[in-house]
Amino acid sequence: MKISSKNLLIDPFGRQINYLRLSVTDRCNFRCVYCMSEEMEFLPKPKVLTLEELYLIGKAFNELGVTKIRLTGGEPLVRNDIVSLAKKLSSLPDLFELVMTTNGALLQHMAIPLKEAGVKRLNISIDSLDRRSFRNLTRYGNLEQVENGINAALDAGFEKIKLNSVIMNGKNHTEVIDLVNFAREKEIDISFIEEMPLGNIETHKRKETLMTSAELRDLISFHYKLEPLGEPGKLDGPSRYYVMKDSSSKIGFISPHSNNFCHLCNRVRVTAEGRLLLCLGHENSIDLRAIIRDKSADFDDLKQAIVTGLTNKPLRHEFREDQEPTVLRFMNATGG
Numbered sequence: 001m002k003i004s005s006k007n008l009l010i011d012p013f014g015r016q017i018n019y020l021r022l023s024v025t026d027r028c029n030f031r032c033v034y035c036m037s038e039e040m041e042f043l044p045k046p047k048v049l050t051l052e053e054l055y056l057i058g059k060a061f062n063e064l065g066v067t068k069i070r071l072t073g074g075e076p077l078v079r080n081d082i083v084s085l086a087k088k089l090s091s092l093p094d095l096f097e098l099v100m101t102t103n104g105a106l107l108q109h110m111a112i113p114l115k116e117a118g119v120k121r122l123n124i125s126i127d128s129l130d131r132r133s134f135r136n137l138t139r140y141g142n143l144e145q146v147e148n149g150i151n152a153a154l155d156a157g158f159e160k161i162k163l164n165s166v167i168m169n170g171k172n173h174t175e176v177i178d179l180v181n182f183a184r185e186k187e188i189d190i191s192f193i194e195e196m197p198l199g200n201i202e203t204h205k206r207k208e209t210l211m212t213s214a215e216l217r218d219l220i221s222f223h224y225k226l227e228p229l230g231e232p233g234k235l236d237g238p239s240r241y242y243v244m245k246d247s248s249s250k251i252g253f254i255s256p257h258s259n260n261f262c263h264l265c266n267r268v269r270v271t272a273e274g275r276l277l278l279c280l281g282h283e284n285s286i287d288l289r290a291i292i293r294d295k296s297a298d299f300d301d302l303k304q305a306i307v308t309g310l311t312n313k314p315l316r317h318e319f320r321e322d323q324e325p326t327v328l329r330f331m332n333a334t335g336g
Contacts, residue, residue, distance in 0.1 A: 008065040009306070011313040019068045019267040020061045024054060024082060026272045028075040030103055031139035032127075034166055034195050038139055047273045051085045053292050057270055058089045060303045067096040071119075074272065077106040083113045090118025097121065101164070105141065107149030111156040121160040122153050123191075128172045129182055137172060154186065162252075163190040167216060168209040176216060177223055184247045191239045191252035192216050213253035217242070220251065238264070268313070276306065278313040286312075 009017035025048065031038050049057070058069055069089055076082055090098045099121040100114065107114075107124070114122075126146055128134040134143040153161050165172075165179050176192070183190035195210055220226060226242035229250070239252025269277040274289025286309035291297050 009061075009310050011310055013313075015263075015265055015313075016065070017266055017268055017310060017313075018066050019070070020058065020066045021070045021072050021267060021269040022054060022058060023072050023074065023270060023272040024049075024076045024085065025074040025079040027078055028073055028103070029078055029105055030075065030141045032125075032141075032166075033137055033139065033171075034168065043273055047289075049272060049274050049289060049292075051081055053274065053289065054085055055088050056292060056299070056302065057274070057288060059092060060299065060306060062092040062095050064303060064306060067094060069095060069098050070123075071098070071100045072269075073101075075103050075105075076100055077102055077110055083110070083117045086114060086117040086119050099123070101125070102149075103138075103141070104146040104149035104153070106145075108145065108152045111149070111152040111158075115156045115158055120158065121162070122158055123162050123164050124150055124153065125164045125166075126150070126179070127165050127167070128175055129178050130175065133172055133175065150186065154188075161186075161188045163188060164193060165190060166193050166195055167211045168195060169211045170209055173211055176219055180220055180224070180249075180251065183249045183251075184244075187248050189241075189250040189252060191254055193254040213240070213255040217253060226251065268310070276309050278309065284312055284314075 011017060027042050028036070031040065061069070071082070071086065071089075073079070079085075086098060086100075089095065097120045098118055100119050101123040102125070104124040104126065107122075124146070126134075127137050129143070131143045134141055134146075150161070150163075163179070163183055165176075167173055167176055179190060192213065194213060217226065224244045224247075226244065229241040229243060238254050240255070241250045241252045243250055265279075270288065271277060271285075274287065274292065275285040276288050277285050286305060288302065288305060291302050291305050294301075
């Protein structure tokens with residue numbers, strides 16, 4: 001059956017899906033302790049979507065009503081020819097914005113090409129401003145490279161740049177105010193993210209390192225008065241934002257554990273191997289790569305698979321602080 005353009009993707013609970021997180025690789029130049037194992041086994045190249053396949057998936061979602069695509073990884077900037085993919089996706093006729101999440105280590109030389117290719121906004125992950133702590137958290141990261149990348153992105157003139165920080169009790173919890181002050185000095189926003197319970201992590205017990213958004217908000221409130229801006233989704237993604245009267249920077253809190261935003265979910269993810277993940281906290285998925293590589297299938301078959309697959313999107317995830325993760329894939333394999 002032919003799928004007409006501009007069909008809206010509505011899940012069984014009435015939520016409109018207009019946001020796609022598209023992973024271009026599961027590889028990364030870091031090995032962050034909350035994201036993956038130090039000795040990772042990455043996908044063999046034949047299993048990873050080609051640039052043309054990634055574009056076809058983006059085009060299909062765009063024709064089905066998705067107006068925002070976020071390029072993720074792993075680390076998207078380690079993918080060869082990522083700029084050419086960005087340029088093609090940004091030219092989709094009904095795409096409102098193409099954005100990217102990156103660890104920033106390669107931005108010093110790629111910020112301007114990405115901006116020229118049509119990437120409008122960047123989320124840059126940074127969990128510490130102390131060189132030793134940064135290396136311990138990322139295992140391979142160089143803080144100076146990330147700071148240079150942030151400065152290059154600011155110079156390039158993106159519409160918006162936001163920092164993302166995962167705060168872990170006993171690891172980097174003493175740096176929260178330093179990170180807030182860093183964002184204030186750069187006049188950019190920052191979001192603090194509760195650690196996601198995905199993949200079996202060997203370095204720590206998540207229930208011991210978890211810092212909730214409420215704890216972080218109380219900590220910051222000792223230094224700056226925070227005024228809430230309302231529910232997530234009204235500004236940008238799942239963050240619940242707060243403002244400070246003496247700064248243009250907003251502070252966001254993403255709370256998958258303590259105050260989830262599932263009722264406002266407007267997004268799905270596609271992994272680098274082409275699996276459509278309907279929820280970050282569930283294993284169910286649809287194999288889009290198999291459809292794209294099936295010579296008997298066409299573009300409408302791809303769109304039909306997306307529409308049909310969405311009927312299985314669950315109401316919410318089941319993340320719990322007191323249990324081991326039920327989702328065994330690591331964060332680098334989820335599409336960010």
